[in-house]
Amino acid sequence: MSRVRTGPIVRQAVVTPVAVPDPPLLNAVGVHEPWALRAVIELRCEDGLIGLGETYGDAPHLALLRRAAATLPGLDVFDGADLQRRLAAAVGTANAPDRHGLTGATTPAKTLAKVTAPFEIACLDAQGHATGRSVADLLGGRHRDRIPFAAYLFYKWAAHPGGEDDEWGPALEPSELVDQARRMTERHGFASLKLKGGVRPPEEELEAVTELRRAFPDHPIRFDPNAAWTTATALRFADGAEGLLEYLEDPTPGLAGMAAVAEAAPMPLATNMCAVGFDDLPAAIDADAVGIVLCDPHYWGGLRATLQLAGICRTWGLGLSMHSNTHLGISLAAMVHTAAALPDLAYALDTHTPWQGGADVVLRSPRIEGGSVAVPDSPGLGVELDRDALERMHRDYLRCGLTERDDTSYMRRIDPDFEGTLPRW
Numbered sequence: 001m002s003r004v005r006t007g008p009i010v011r012q013a014v015v016t017p018v019a020v021p022d023p024p025l026l027n028a029v030g031v032h033e034p035w036a037l038r039a040v041i042e043l044r045c046e047d048g049l050i051g052l053g054e055t056y057g058d059a060p061h062l063a064l065l066r067r068a069a070a071t072l073p074g075l076d077v078f079d080g081a082d083l084q085r086r087l088a089a090a091v092g093t094a095n096a097p098d099r100h101g102l103t104g105a106t107t108p109a110k111t112l113a114k115v116t117a118p119f120e121i122a123c124l125d126a127q128g129h130a131t132g133r134s135v136a137d138l139l140g141g142r143h144r145d146r147i148p149f150a151a152y153l154f155y156k157w158a159a160h161p162g163g164e165d166d167e168w169g170p171a172l173e174p175s176e177l178v179d180q181a182r183r184m185t186e187r188h189g190f191a192s193l194k195l196k197g198g199v200r201p202p203e204e205e206l207e208a209v210t211e212l213r214r215a216f217p218d219h220p221i222r223f224d225p226n227a228a229w230t231t232a233t234a235l236r237f238a239d240g241a242e243g244l245l246e247y248l249e250d251p252t253p254g255l256a257g258m259a260a261v262a263e264a265a266p267m268p269l270a271t272n273m274c275a276v277g278f279d280d281l282p283a284a285i286d287a288d289a290v291g292i293v294l295c296d297p298h299y300w301g302g303l304r305a306t307l308q309l310a311g312i313c314r315t316w317g318l319g320l321s322m323h324s325n326t327h328l329g330i331s332l333a334a335m336v337h338t339a340a341a342l343p344d345l346a347y348a349l350d351t352h353t354p355w356q357g358g359a360d361v362v363l364r365s366p367r368i369e370g371g372s373v374a375v376p377d378s379p380g381l382g383v384e385l386d387r388d389a390l391e392r393m394h395r396d397y398l399r400c401g402l403t404e405r406d407d408t409s410y411m412r413r414i415d416p417d418f419e420g421t422l423p424r425w
């Protein structure tokens with residue numbers, strides 16, 4: 001009787017932190033620093049095959065990635081159960097802080113999910129190269145050939161303090177946000193808009209949403225103040241925004257507040273702050289706190305975990321959309337393959353890609369054209385590492401002086417009175 005094939009076998013797992021230039025995008029807890037940090041994962045296998053993954057590059061996360069990477073030589077990239085055992089043993093009960101402020105209180109389960117994601121993605125990429133199949137195929141097949149994305153609009157300064165104006169210029173007034181939306185939709189063809197709020201007083205932000213609605217009557221618009229409001233403020237805003245929004249994202253902190261707003265709001269509420277792990281879902285569903293869960297493979301535990309989340313959402317009648325942090329082409333490809341394999345995809349995905357000015361660690365980054373990205377046909381994720389860019393962006397990491405994202409401290413250097421506590425209004 002023939003034996004089941006094994007391998008590819010991991011010879012070495014390499015973690016390379018990189019820095020990518022980032023514009024001064026404003027949010028409820030401060031402002032993006034001049035560099036965003038990411039980590040690139042390479043699973044180098046015995047036959048020369050390489051699997052790629054990408055994740056956050058903050059120091060505590062990086063330390064856990066390296067601890068995990070050291071345990072992976074000898075792993076069969078098809079053996080997901082062995083991967084889980086190795087990562088669980090390496091991470092233990094570590095509870096890495098979430099300096100991004102996006103995923104609520106950290107727990108050992110969430111920390112393990114975040115460490116697991118890029119290695120699972122790299123295993124899938126390696127599996128794809130070994131079999132000649134795309135990651136979408138390995139996830140069960142593609143339900144669509146193009147994945148729609150939303151234009152991610154931000155309040156922003158024209159430049160980082162002391163720097164030159166970037167290509168997007170300032171956006172502090174509604175008219176400037178409309179101009180930003182025009183340029184971004186013209187450039188990439190986006191058919192949906194998302195505005196990051198929690199920056200200006202809620203009345204001003206409602207005016208901005210109203211102006212966007214007027215300028216883009218056919219574009220679904222979503223709005224995300226990142227829990228900057230009290231329940232009362234959120235209810236007032238939701239009432240004023242009736243008919244303007246496809247969904248309102250995290251208007252207020254916590255499940256109880258979200259449930260109170262959800263009960264009265266004329267639009268569904270979405271979250272990437274109060275239900276951000278499988279352990280959060282029973283209480284969120286019991287409380288009717290959210291209508292749409294924003295999946296994100298980077299913190300839900302990978303691509304297969306995201307498909308499991310989709311099954312739960314379908315069972316309970318919840319919508320599913322996809323969240324984005326600043327990311328590069330490996331993550332974009334992973335998001336695209338995941339979205340291709342989701343049976344239900346009612347919403348465009350979020351992405352920060354237009355803000356990176358073309359900087360990437362892969363050759364021929366997936367392109368956003370006509371508001372969507374084509375699902376790659378080539379094996380694995382369908383992206384190829386650009387070694388020169390990786391080296392250059394690693395040097396940028398070493399010289400930029402940042403080791404953790406900290407929007408609040410950066411804002412305080414410019415505005416010492418800024419507090420960044422939530423809710424603010």
Ligand SMILES: [Mg+2]
Pocket residue numbers: 224226249250271272273323
């Ligand atoms: Mg959000």
